[in-house]
Amino acid sequence: MTVTLADVAARARVSAATVSRVLNGNYPVAEATRERVLRAVDELDYVLNGPASSLAAATSDLVGILVDDIADPFFGITAGAAQTEIGEPGAGGDAGWAGAGSGSGRTGPSGRATSSGRTGASGRTGASGRAGGEKLSVVCNTGGSPERELTYLTLLQRQRAAAVILTGGAVEDPVHQAAISAKLTKLADAGTRVVLCGRPPLAGGEAVVAALAFDNRGGARRLTEHLLALGHTRIGYVAGPAERTTTRHRLEGHRDAMRAAGLGGGPGGGLGGGERDGDGLGGTRGACDEERLTVHGLYDRRSGYAATLELLRREPEVTAIVAANDTVALGACAAIRERGLRIPEDVSVAGFDDLPFSVDAVPALTTVRLPLYEAGARAGRLAMGKETPPPGGIATIGAELMVRGSTAPPRVDAATPER
Amino acid sequence: MTVTLADVAARARVSAATVSRVLNGNYPVAEATRERVLRAVDELDYVLNGPASSLAAATSDLVGILVDDIADPFFGITAGAAQTEIGEPGAGGDAGWAGAGSGSGRTGPSGRATSSGRTGASGRTGASGRAGGEKLSVVCNTGGSPERELTYLTLLQRQRAAAVILTGGAVEDPVHQAAISAKLTKLADAGTRVVLCGRPPLAGGEAVVAALAFDNRGGARRLTEHLLALGHTRIGYVAGPAERTTTRHRLEGHRDAMRAAGLGGGPGGGLGGGERDGDGLGGTRGACDEERLTVHGLYDRRSGYAATLELLRREPEVTAIVAANDTVALGACAAIRERGLRIPEDVSVAGFDDLPFSVDAVPALTTVRLPLYEAGARAGRLAMGKETPPPGGIATIGAELMVRGSTAPPRVDAATPER
DNA sequence: CTGTTAGCGCATTCAT
DNA sequence: ATGAATGCGCTAACAG
Secondary structure (H helix, E strand, O other), X not given: OOOOHHHHHHHXXXXXXXXXXXXXXXXXXXXXXXXXXXXXXXHHOOXXXXXXXXXXXXXXXXXXXXXXXXXXXXXXXXXXXXXXXXXXXXXXXXXOOOOOOOOOOOOXXXXXXXXXOOOOXXXXXXXXXXXXXXXXXXXXXXXXXXXXXXXXXXXXXXXXXXXXXXXXXXXXXXHHXXXXXXXHHHHHHXXXXXXXXXXXXXXXXXHOOEEEEEOHHHHHHHHHHHHHXXXXXXXXXXXXXXXXXXXXXHHHHHHHHHHXXXXXXXXXXXXXXXXXXXXXXXXXXXXXXXXXXXXXXXXXXXXXXXXXXXHXXXXXXXXXXXXXXXXXXXXXXXXXXXXXXXOOOOOEEXXXXXXHHHHHOOOOOEEEEOOHHHHHHHHHHHHHOOOOXXXXXXXXXXXXXXXXXXXXXXXXXOOOOOO | OOOOHHHHHHHHOOOHHHHHHHHHOOOOOOHHHHHHHHHHHHHHOOOOOHHHHHHHHOXXXXXXXXXXXXXXXXXXXXXXXXXXXXXOOOOOOOOOOOOOOOOOOOOOOOOOOOOOOOOHHHOOOOOOOOOXXXXXXXXXXXXXXXXXXXXXXXXXXXXOOOEEEEEOOOEOOHHHHHXXXXXXXXXXXXXXXXXXXXXXXXXXXXXXXXXXXXXXXXXXXXHHHHHHHHOOOOEEEEEOOOOEHHHHHHHHHHHHHHHHOOOOOOOOOOOOOOOOOOOOOOOOOOHHHHHHOEEEOOOOHHHHHHHHHHHHHHOOOOOEEEEOOHHHHHHHHHHHHHOOXXXXXXXXXXXOEOOHHHHHOOOOOEEEEOOHHHHHHHHHHHHHOOOOOOHHHEEEEOOEEEOOOOOOOOOOOOOOOOO
């Protein structure tokens, strides 16, 4: 019922081995034979049996991209970029079928004979039903759950995936860290290329081809410095889920800036944790403020809304709110407005990521731009081995402060800060 | 080097077949044996070889979800919902094995010490590195390109995917329609369950398990009726790519409403195409206006921005702009503001989809709500055979008008409409 | 309930 | 340059 290699071989009057060689394009085959085989493939509408092929070759063309939340543009942009790089034959191959007029014609297999620069491996394209050297890049939605992350990794391992890209922050639970780490090592041992994107390198990251980390800390620090420079001192922070690295790094950057300015709980400029209890003097508000002005939530609009309401309740005098990301910032804006406050006159708001909609917010959102597309694309290339990994396998990707309308100096009549 | 079924069998002192049965959980196995096998699996850290398994069983656990643009929340939400349904072992029992005396009590459900809810077939979890009955649901980004859509379909076909979900509008080019249709038929013939979500059923859709179509036309009509009721008559329309069904349906709904109100080019209330050239009288502005007040672009912010600028240039007197979707509406808002106009005082703006950020726009966006999550989840269940298809395999999903702040009556001093 | 026996469809040695 | 074997790792009858 389903047509196999043998059928094609029979039709083309060659052996199955030859058909295989033509299809994989990695072995010399006489042009005439090749034509015949290709024609038989078209006529029979043959489609390679992936599982069989993978089994025999001990490799597959599956590339997995793990994301926390596919509905979040942050991941959509990153994953889409990676997928673009992976989908394209890219380095060395051709894109197939340049020949037959693609506009409206391309009735199908007929007008070939061209097969432009069919160099080596990449050949066939899908228009007629065949598909060749392409990788099947797929994105898997973990929903932020470490268990699902592990499950997907196992599933991918089971498929003998060619590569795996993990995007977004990691969960810091040491048990999960270890589990993920072990799993990645096994994947790497089995020949799967592992790339981290927007996630800090893991301890003993030999298993990983490359880790692309965003400068979350630096970006957050510069953002808060901007607020401080405007004159804000009572700055609320709507953080993400406490256990994620992204959350921690952004929060640390924020606090670094605060402390360097003599605000917050720690020694100026320090980044160490310590000193949780206020010492009662020294020109700072003490650590209690640091805690009081931070609220954790999810990376979504609703959380931003709720957390901001809470922040406003705890400290009605805040003059600025820094959100974990742009989506959260949007929720924060809604909460602020609902309280009858204006942005930025009464309260400044800042986000993180610079997602496409941020520039359209009213007022436009001050945020920190992360080159998501570029990072995703690079991760894709790295996964495909189309780009050489950075030295040490680790690269930090810059974060750029984008000052826009949602931040401004605090009102002059705002309660005078204590210092 | 890699551990196989035989290794596990040897360690557990059983045959490979028994190990297979334990792993698939679809055949009676003595509890003691099962324990032994499971332990061996853990000790050896065994992971099933997917390709080999798929080859032998002639099925795979891969489920593909095709989307136009993964960076667009419209698709992210839909795909994420579908993936959630597919990922969960869920109810409904798994497709194949109702036969083997599983009527009430699954094979050997008796209390195993460990792992709480290890229910019958779905067994093993990922935490330890094993993964069982789960499907690997993956989303594939076509970028709106019919070629890539076909390529992905072929790739999925090659993997013998268990199911495929196509989301979003279809491209209307008859050649591609036919190609897709043919491909879907082949997939279905090979046992792949095909589900359409947010896409109209295709001609001769026997191949498809179910088609979930949004009521784009009705939603668009009600939206425009809302604008007309407010008193608008000069309404600009920023449409999506001309060749997509979603674009056409929304545009048709809009024009239906316009014509029913005696505006636009056709006979009142008609939905037929005809009458492209204005007849010069009859109380309507004629078809030329219909064309003049419509600009096509992509479904993104930038296009919305550019198209709106163009619309404002063509007809400075427009009092309302309807956008193809919310993202486009955001761009439209930016353009309008840049022109020094206020929303909604000078120009009303409306979108479509009701994405999460729309309620946070300022002013909040009037739009048409599509139950994306629900639709995606339903598509996922349909793909898994967990839900019975609607009668005829076709269901239309309602679209609800959401009136918010971005639409208001036109200014009274606006140029008086001619009628 | 469990072991035995055959392939699944293809990529590869080897030969030629 | 091509054909003929061999086996990848697993599942599915079929016995027992």
